[in-house]
Amino acid sequence: MTSQTMGSYGFITDYVHLTFLLGLIVSYLYFRRRQISVGGSLAVGYLAAALYMPLNVLVTLLVSMFGYLLIRFVILKIFLPRPRQIFAIGLAVGVVCGGLWLAVSEALPGAQDRGLALVGVIVPGMLCNSLIKQGVVHTLAPLGWMVPVTAVAGLGVTLLTSTVLPLSLADTFTSSDVEPLPLLFLVSALSVLFAVLVQEGTVRNWKLRTGGYVTAGMIIAALTQLSYIAVLAMAVLGVLAVYVPFSRRVPLFGKDRFILLCSLSFVFVTACEIIAAQVWGVRFGGPQNVVFCVLPAIISNDLVQYGVKRTSAGMGLSLAGCAAVAVPVMVWV
Secondary structure, three states: OOOOOOOOOHHHHHHHHHHHHHHHHHHHHHHHOOOOOOOOOOHHHHHHHOOOOOOHHHHHHHHHEEEEEEEHHHHHHHOOHHHHHHHHHHHHHHHHHHHHHHOOOOOOOOOOOOOOOOHHHHHHHHHHHHHHHOOOOOOHHHHHHHHHHHHHHHHHHHHHHHOOOOOOOOHHEEEOOOOOOOOHHHHHHHHHHHHHHHHHHHOOOHHOOOOOOOOHHHHHHHHHHHHHHHHHHHHHHHHHHHHHHHHHHHOOOHHHHHHHHHHHHHHHHHHHHHHHHHHHHHOOOOOOOOHHHHHHHHHHHHHHHHHHHHHHHHHHHHHHHHHHHHHHHHHHH
């Protein structure tokens, strides 16, 4: 364990992970008290963790509002989509607008590395879904205080554990020298689109699941750094090994189950990465690593809820689709 200087790569890595975890807790507690879900379980954590890049957060919120207005005043005037279709439309809008934002931001002078650019793919769909279901006030009002409060709390905890006290683990298994996963937005966008097609476009009675909307894309991108895939596989096995026996004694559902899976996921991913770093000298990316910390929970949630056959079949189709498009591009680039 080491201490970090405020603003350093290690400090930002600690801040992103700790703030994301606090966001999960804040969202869960708010839902338990008010029965209102603000962008699902993950949106508050992602936005608060990305608040050190406020322009990205602002654009993400604007994209969410654009998706809401498009659905509310255009699509709903033409036909009445099912709730899952509304969510899929929000995701599609996020993909398109996220791509435009990425192109614009890269063209700006001094464009910085956007470690949580992936949030622009999934969060707009989550927020758009909440805006449609609950209305603008019931979504944006709590979001307006939950995100900054979570960010301030995350900053305080990070200062305490990473600067005042030498409890930072960032230098143990992360490094700024690790290359970002290639074409991350492209494969994430493809993953979202194929996940929507698999889950909504196949025979409905099959109820295929893809282990998350971005999982297939993250796996394809990680083919250049197989240590990520190894950690992901081991973490999923670890999460299931703990949760399945526990659930037989204490059945959990919905957000209660997901918050426990996320907690286990963070523990197992961090433990696996530390072991890999200590034994084999492997290093992982910093801020982007938070996405891998939650993927085992999302995969495990589908496995628990829908079973191995439906989840593995859906993931296989999504992986095949992403690979068919992304791998040739990755090789060419």
